Each structure stands twice: as structure tokens, then as C-alpha cells.
Amino acid sequence: MTGPGTLFGIGLGPGDPELITLKALRLLRGAPVVAAFAKPGRPGQALGIAAPHLLPEQQVLRLEYPFTTEVSLHDPRYARDMGDFYDQAADQVAQCLAEGRDVAVICEGDPFFYGSYMYLHDRLSHRFEAQVVPGITGMSGCWTQANAPITHGDDVLTVIPGTLLEDAMVSHLSRTQAAVFMKVGRNLPRIRTALIQAGLLERAILVERGTMAGAQVMPLAQWPQDRPAPYFTIVLVPGRQGVR
Numbered sequence: 001m002t003g004p005g006t007l008f009g010i011g012l013g014p015g016d017p018e019l020i021t022l023k024a025l026r027l028l029r030g031a032p033v034v035a036a037f038a039k040p041g042r043p044g045q046a047l048g049i050a051a052p053h054l055l056p057e058q059q060v061l062r063l064e065y066p067f068t069t070e071v072s073l074h075d076p077r078y079a080r081d082m083g084d085f086y087d088q089a090a091d092q093v094a095q096c097l098a099e100g101r102d103v104a105v106i107c108e109g110d111p112f113f114y115g116s117y118m119y120l121h122d123r124l125s126h127r128f129e130a131q132v133v134p135g136i137t138g139m140s141g142c143w144t145q146a147n148a149p150i151t152h153g154d155d156v157l158t159v160i161p162g163t164l165l166e167d168a169m170v171s172h173l174s175r176t177q178a179a180v181f182m183k184v185g186r187n188l189p190r191i192r193t194a195l196i197q198a199g200l201l202e203r204a205i206l207v208e209r210g211t212m213a214g215a216q217v218m219p220l221a222q223w224p225q226d227r228p229a230p231y232f233t234i235v236l237v238p239g240r241q242g243v244r
């Protein structure tokens with residue numbers, strides 16, 4: 001009788017298929033079960049990156065969110081229903097691990113950086129061996145795509161979720177030299193207003209689908225106000241320029 005399987009949280013990088021680490025590739029190919037979070041009806045970003053490397057004998061376990069951006073983070077339903085969803089997803093993964101099969105949970109970017117994998121890790125890492133492989137983050141892919149060094153000298157970099165309220169964003173912006181806004185999507189109008197209030201709109205750069213096919217880079221001030229931003233969008237505020 002073999003022992004329980006190992007849980008792997010595997011970062012696959014920001015989208016460019018060549019930005020996967022050798023370690024991620026080795027562990028991905030070796031796992032009998034590959035699990036990925038995805039929106040129902042969508043292929044899933046991590047699965048898209050992994051697809052060319054998967055073998056027919058590997059089982060793919062799709063963990064489909066009950067909702068993504070349709071329910072606000074501030075709605076009480078969000079924490080309750082997402083908590084239930086992660087409990088069920090952890091049960092499915094635990095069943096494979098208990099049967100002795102390793103499970104590679106593949107993640108866009110880095111698993112421990114705003115990644116859903118960490119909710120499985122929280123629920124399972126005390127029961128099963130768990131190993132995480134870091135990935136190049138989306139923000140790193142975006143500032144590279146924009147050809148924009150993000151921090152110079154002693155700049156402080158602040159990462160701000162686009163889900164924050166406007167006042168909180170302005171307050172963070174007032175205490176940093178460089179900033180990255182994650183989870184931009186439908187939060188773009190509030191981010192733009194916060195940047196205007198902080199006097200930083202002219203420095204802000206919008207990056208859509210950084211390092212992926214169809215990537216776009218544009219000064220935020222030129223982004224049409226009525227144009228929605230896609231889910232994979234980051235807004236960068238590079239730090240002080242040319243200080244040395």
C-alpha cells in the first residue's frame with residue numbers, strides 16, 4: 001500500500017509559455033492529477049499554459065468557481081459561498097491524495113500571490129505533504145511588457161488590490177513611490193479617480209494580458225474612459241525615474 005500523495009502548488013508564470021520554470025514543468029509532467037481553478041465555460045488561463053505539456057493519461061480536475069467578479073467582495077455572500085466552494089474543492093483534491101495520487105494544482109503567476117491555490121493549501125497542508133513552486137508574477141510580466149522599470153534606488157513599491165475603496169487607494173498612493181494595481185477589470189474607473197486625486201494619472205500605465213498573445217500597453221490617461229478593462233489587466237505606477 002502506497003502512502004498518501006503530495007499536493008503541489010505550481011506557478012506557471014504570467015502567460016508567455018516560455019516563462020514556466022524547469023521545476024514547474026518537471027512536476028507538472030509527473031503528476032497523475034492536474035487540478036486547476038477555472039470559470040465555468042472558460043478554458044482557464046493556467047490550463048491554457050499547461051495544455052501543450054499534458055499527457056493523455058493525466059487526469060484533469062477542473063475546480064469551477066460558483067462566480068468570479070459578478071459578486072462583490074463586500075457582499076456577505078462572497079465569503080460564505082466561496083468558503084463552501086473551497087471546502088468542496090479541498091475535499092475533491094484530498095480524495096485523490098488519500099488514494100496515493102499526487103495532485104498538481106496549476107496557477108497563473110505565483111500560487112502564493114493572490115492565487116486561489118492558497119485556500120487549498122490552508123485546508124490541506126496540515127494533512128498532506130505540500131510543496132509550492134513559485135512562478136513569475138503577473139505584475140513582473142506586466143512591467144517587463146511595458147518596458148518600465150518599476151522601482152529605483154530606495155523606492156517603496158505598494159501593491160494595491162483594485163477591490164479597495166477609493167479613499168484607501170488614495171491613502172496608499174500618498175505613502176509610496178511606486179504602485180501596482182491588481183484585479184483591475186471592473187474596478188478601473190475607481191482606480192483612475194484615485195490616481196487623479198493622488199496626482200499620478202500621468203505616470204500610470206495600463207497593461208492588458210501582459211506577456212500573453214494580444215498583450216497591450218497604454219498610458220492610462222489615453223485609455224478611453226468608457227472602455228472596459230479585461231480581467232487580466234494591471235495598472236503600473238513606476239517609481240522615481242533616473243535617480244542615479
Ligand SMILES: C[S@@+](CC[C@H](N)C(=O)[O-])C[C@H]1O[C@@H](n2cnc3c(N)ncnc32)[C@H](O)[C@@H]1O
Pocket residue numbers: 014015107108109110111112113114115116136137138139141142181182183184185207208209210211212231232233234
Ligand atoms: C487572482 S489574481 C492572481 C495573481 C497571480 N497569482 C500572479 O502571481 O500574478 C488575478 C489578477 O492578477 C492580474 N494579472 C495576473 N497576470 C496578469 C497578466 N499576465 N497581465 C495582466 N494582469 C495580470 C490581474 O489584475 C488579475 O485580475
